[in-house]
Amino acid sequence: MSKPLILVTNDDGITAPGLRTLIDVMRQLGDVFVVAPDSPQSSMGHAITLDSTLYSKKIRTAAESADVEEYSCSGTPADCVKLALQELLPRRPDICVSGINHGSNSSINVIYSGTMSAAVEAGIEGIPAIGFSLCDYNWEADFEPSRPFVKTIVSEALLHGIPNDVVLNVNIPKVAEGKIKGIKVCRQAKANWKEKFDKRTNPMGRDYYWLTGVFELLDKGEDTDEWALSQGYVSVVPTQFDLTAYHAIQDVNNWNFNER
Amino acid sequence: MSKPLILVTNDDGITAPGLRTLIDVMRQLGDVFVVAPDSPQSSMGHAITLDSTLYSKKIRTAAESADVEEYSCSGTPADCVKLALQELLPRRPDICVSGINHGSNSSINVIYSGTMSAAVEAGIEGIPAIGFSLCDYNWEADFEPSRPFVKTIVSEALLHGIPNDVVLNVNIPKVAEGKIKGIKVCRQAKANWKEKFDKRTNPMGRDYYWLTGVFELLDKGEDTDEWALSQGYVSVVPTQFDLTAYHAIQDVNNWNFNER
Numbered sequence: 476m477s478k479p480l481i482l483v484t485n486d487d488g489i490t491a492p493g494l495r496t497l498i499d500v501m502r503q504l505g506d507v508f509v510v511a512p513d514s515p516q517s518s519m520g521h522a523i524t525l526d527s528t529l530y531s532k533k534i535r536t537a538a539e540s541a542d543v544e545e546y547s548c549s550g551t552p553a554d555c556v557k558l559a560l561q562e563l564l565p566r567r568p569d570i571c572v573s574g575i576n577h578g579s580n581s582s583i584n585v586i587y588s589g590t591m592s593a594a595v596e597a598g599i600e601g602i603p604a605i606g607f608s609l610c611d612y613n614w615e616a617d618f619e620p621s622r623p624f625v626k627t628i629v630s631e632a633l634l635h636g637i638p639n640d641v642v643l644n645v646n647i648p649k650v651a652e653g654k655i656k657g658i659k660v661c662r663q664a665k666a667n668w669k670e671k672f673d674k675r676t677n678p679m680g681r682d683y684y685w686l687t688g689v690f691e692l693l694d695k696g697e698d699t700d701e702w703a704l705s706q707g708y709v710s711v712v713p714t715q716f717d718l719t720a721y722h723a724i725q726d727v728n729n730w731n732f733n734e735r
Numbered sequence: 736m737s738k739p740l741i742l743v744t745n746d747d748g749i750t751a752p753g754l755r756t757l758i759d760v761m762r763q764l765g766d767v768f769v770v771a772p773d774s775p776q777s778s779m780g781h782a783i784t785l786d787s788t789l790y791s792k793k794i795r796t797a798a799e800s801a802d803v804e805e806y807s808c809s810g811t812p813a814d815c816v817k818l819a820l821q822e823l824l825p826r827r828p829d830i831c832v833s834g835i836n837h838g839s840n841s842s843i844n845v846i847y848s849g850t851m852s853a854a855v856e857a858g859i860e861g862i863p864a865i866g867f868s869l870c871d872y873n874w875e876a877d878f879e880p881s882r883p884f885v886k887t888i889v890s891e892a893l894l895h896g897i898p899n900d901v902v903l904n905v906n907i908p909k910v911a912e913g914k915i916k917g918i919k920v921c922r923q924a925k926a927n928w929k930e931k932f933d934k935r936t937n938p939m940g941r942d943y944y945w946l947t948g949v950f951e952l953l954d955k956g957e958d959t960d961e962w963a964l965s966q967g968y969v970s971v972v973p974t975q976f977d978l979t980a981y982h983a984i985q986d987v988n989n990w991n992f993n994e995r
Binding site: 520525526553560562587628632638671682711713719724727729733 | 775777778781782783784785786788789790791813814817818820821822843845847852855859860887888891892894895897898900901903904917920921922923925927930931932934937941942943944945946972973975976977979980981982983984986987988989990992993
């Protein structure tokens with residue numbers, strides 16, 4: 476039986492240590508094909524490049540070998556997946572994995588996540604897809620404790636498949652090796668960011684802002700990703716791109732649309 | 736009773752005719768406060784600006800009057816909403832409307848939509864929010880037929896409120912004045928884009944790509960937004976930002992997470 480073909484991407488860019496870890500773990504499971512942004516694309520959401528050009532470059536690395544091919548791309552994470560599927564891959568991949576992101580994509584962060592947008596893009600194309608994130612924004616974050624969990628989850632996804640029109644959002648707590656308690660399948664916790672704009676004046680005298688904020692959890696449920704992470708578990712949230720709020724259709728149907 | 740305060744934004748930028756139409760209609764319903772991108776931000780998805788600075792500028796227009804205030808912002812649509820809510824607005828708005836977008840945001844397009852990301856951002860903050868899009872990409876699109884429907888939908892939303900954690904995705908068919916048949920509450924149709932990359936060579940001899948594609952509808956349901964639009968109706972899809980695929984939790988819970 477031929478080895479699975481695994482498409483690997485991320486949003487922190489081709490040089491990110493989290494991507495390097497993911498490539499390394501995926502080489503244990505199949506042939507690895509990397510298409511990742513040539514520069515960091517964090518908090519890009521599901522942006523795509525329509526009004527400008529896309530470049531892609533075959534990357535030579537010291538680690539290059541028969542089972543890994545690597546390309547960089549000038550676009551967003553979603554662009555990387557589109558370009559990989561249409562132009563670069565030799566055949567349809569068996570799975571697409573994105574990450575490991577430097578920083579959490581749990582709870583409402585999924586909405587802003589370039590890591591997850593790459594996974595969603597693959598999911599829209601009918602390819603099983605998983606986004607991985609470590610809850611540590613540091614570039615020198617320790618990805619070692621993540622390895623066995625990433626391997627288990629991708630192995631199981633290759634074995635069972637992922638339900639149609641669903642992609643997995645996996646977050647890994649920032650705890651020392653051996654301290655992760657296990658894996659929990661969760662729902663997305665309700666939360667938002669309490670924004671604070673740091674207003675400054677530039678050398679030319681013009682005001683500008685930096686966006687900063689504090690994460691505000693609005694959900695005490697013990698079935699949420701935030702709860703699992705706080706207890707030292709890896710969280711797995713099945714995530715969909717049918718955004719219809721079915722429960723609200725009936726409500727809005729009672730509005731009076733005939734008055735104008 | 737004081738007039739409602741209406742936050743208006745978009746993703747095509749502060750000069751877009753679709754925004755001008757929306758401002759004009761909203762002035763019939765309340766006090767209007769505009770914070771829109773200073774340049775087009777289409778297909779930005781839910782991007783936010785974390786690694787660079789944001790500028791905002793109070794805009795003077797010929798139409799400026801007591802009931803309209805306008806700012807431009809150097810960021811994405813989601814940035815505009817965050818900046819408006821935290822820094823620019825005199826008080827919490829009663830509703831946020833985004834658009835009218837030049838081009839469809841029905842079906843899977845909602846995922847890539849800057850127009851909807853602005854509405855979702857307001858929704859996350861607990862503010863009733865609606866994204867409006869006209870299924871015509873032309874900058875000179877005719878927004879006249881949209882006016883009464885935009886007014887009706889916003890009036891009803893102000894009257895009834897919008898269910899918690901739900902924002903409305905409204906798409907308007909490209910048909911002549913008087914030919915729109917009415918308003919239908921729908922679910923998001925399943926579809927994707929069949930991408931095609933147009934590969935070219937730049938004057939320096941390097942290959943680059945333009946992303947193009949064809950919309951592929953994968954859903955014959957007559958309860959979808961695509962069906963409603965094809966029949967000449969305005970589509971209203973209640974849209975959520977809890978992306979959990981609840982139906983898939985049980986399935987993934989049956990995976991074996993203990994093997995490593």
